[in-house]
Amino acid sequence: MRMSQEFEAIKAAFKEQFGTRIDFLRDKEVYSTPLFKFLRSLPKGADLHAHADAILPIADQVEFLKDHPELVITPEWQIHYSGVGAPYGSRTMEECLAEGLTVEDFRKYWTVLGAGDQRTWDWFEGIFIKCGSICTSPSLVQDYYTRVLKYYHSIGVEHLELRCPFFGTREDALARGEALLRALQAVRAEVDPAITLRIVACGGKNDVWDPLFDTLMENALYVREKVKDGDENFIVAIDIVNDEDRSYSLARYEDRVRKIIAENPGLHLTLHAGESLSGENGEIAIALRCGIERLGHGFNLYRYPELEEEVRSKGICMEICPVSNAALGYCADFAKHPASDYRKAGIPLVICSDDPAYQAEEPLTGDLLAVAVGWDLSLEDVRQLCRNSIEYSFLEPASKSRLLDYWEKAWDKATS
Numbered sequence: 035m036r037m038s039q040e041f042e043a044i045k046a047a048f049k050e051q052f053g054t055r056i057d058f059l060r061d062k063e064v065y066s067t068p069l070f071k072f073l074r075s076l077p078k079g080a081d082l083h084a085h086a087d088a089i090l091p092i093a094d095q096v097e098f099l100k101d102h103p104e105l106v107i108t109p110e111w112q113i114h115y116s117g118v119g120a121p122y123g124s125r126t127m128e129e130c131l132a133e134g135l136t137v138e139d140f141r142k143y144w145t146v147l148g149a150g151d152q153r154t155w156d157w158f159e160g161i162f163i164k165c166g167s168i169c170t171s172p173s174l175v176q177d178y179y180t181r182v183l184k185y186y187h188s189i190g191v192e193h194l195e196l197r198c199p200f201f202g203t204r205e206d207a208l209a210r211g212e213a214l215l216r217a218l219q220a221v222r223a224e225v226d227p228a229i230t231l232r233i234v235a236c237g238g239k240n241d242v243w244d245p246l247f248d249t250l251m252e253n254a255l256y257v258r259e260k261v262k263d264g265d266e267n268f269i270v271a272i273d274i275v276n277d278e279d280r281s282y283s284l285a286r287y288e289d290r291v292r293k294i295i296a297e298n299p300g301l302h303l304t305l306h307a308g309e310s311l312s313g314e315n316g317e318i319a320i321a322l323r324c325g326i327e328r329l330g331h332g333f334n335l336y337r338y339p340e341l342e343e344e345v346r347s348k349g350i351c352m353e354i355c356p357v358s359n360a361a362l363g364y365c366a367d368f369a370k371h372p373a374s375d376y377r378k379a380g381i382p383l384v385i386c387s388d389d390p391a392y393q394a395e396e397p398l399t400g401d402l403l404a405v406a407v408g409w410d411l412s413l414e415d416v417r418q419l420c421r422n423s424i425e426y427s428f429l430e431p432a433s434k435s436r437l438l439d440y441w442e443k444a445w446d447k448a449t450s
């Protein structure tokens with residue numbers, strides 16, 4: 035009781051100072067508030083929607099690069115594997131820092147902060163091009179995700195469902211899958227035996243990803259068959275990503291997705307759909323036809339009352355990424371974020387981080403803060419959202435109930 039009153043007090047103080055339009059990249063003071071610190075310390079369950087290689091906070095990314103001189107930074111701020119093909123003038127992170135560059139300089143180029151007058155999505159996709167080569171070898175994958183899982187553990191997150199494409203040959207895909215599993219095993223052994231990681235294998239809808247769709251899915255299924263976490267699947271679901279207002283429609287992939295799901299019992303489906311302000315965007319309807327169990331974003335669902343009812347009656351969980359929605363220009367004021375009404379209508383929600391490396395200071399805490407303040411949530415509401423993140427995860431029943439037990443005890447301890 036005392037804790038929930040205290041929560042109301044620090045939430046009110048936060049709202050007084052910052053209102054409900056919070057800029058998680060510019061308002062540095064947010065991070066030293068009692069509300070942020072409190073939410074940071076809470077056991078949060080899981081992050082069910084975060085994209086590969088876009089997770090480590092910028093300072094940690096700089097640190098990672100410093101530890102890996104096999105990666106260099108080109109004069110265009112692109113991370114590149116050193117050696118053959120590295121453009122003239124490329125430097126290691128150590129050299130960049132020695133020459134006076136700081137974390138803040140990299141923040142300008144590698145987060146949406148640098149977008150300026152450019153359309154945010156264009157700049158944002160450019161960051162993936164600049165930073166997309168950070169995990170170019172299995173050992174880099176292993177080290178990056180060891181750090182990612184340790185980071186999540188440090189902020190009370192015990193399970194990650196990572197959106198990850200499997201580019202390259204089958205062997206490349208397998209090596210990446212095995213490296214991800216090794217990272218999980220290392221963090222379990224070293225830090226926390228309870229931590230879990232599962233992979234949502236991604237295809238994509240833009241011109242770069244589209245020709246590779248079948249390969250990406252075949253690779254994913256190959257890795258699913260070969261890489262297991264004990265006797266449980268490691269690759270648990272598929273998804274299709276990219277800016278949907280300018281990419282191909284999900285309709286282009288519908289038959290193939292349905293076939294993959296039909297032929298692979300137990301493989302889950304969550305699709306990015308409705309990440310749009312448009313009212314003439316039928317993506318959610320197609321996602322529902324494909325048989326999604328969770329909906330990635332679903333931001334514009336309010337425009338389609340019948341679909342909203344379908345999502346509600348089927349108990350489909352929506353993956354809401356508030357900080358990302360703000361960073362990419364869908365919603366500036368969290369009090370007006372439409373998912374507040376989805377929650378009130380009885381649709382189960384989980385709060386997720388999307389691409390925290392490029393959109394915020396760190397994963398997930400800001401997302402919970404945004405909705406706690408914007409939707410005026412009680413501590414009990416926050417508890418329910420955290421609980422949902424385990425309940426609606428794609429973990430198999432034994433792991434799910436183990437994690438729920440673990441989380442419930444941790445929550446009671448943290449809030450008693």
Ligand SMILES: [Zn+2]
Pocket residue numbers: 083085275306330388
């Ligand atoms: Zn996403």
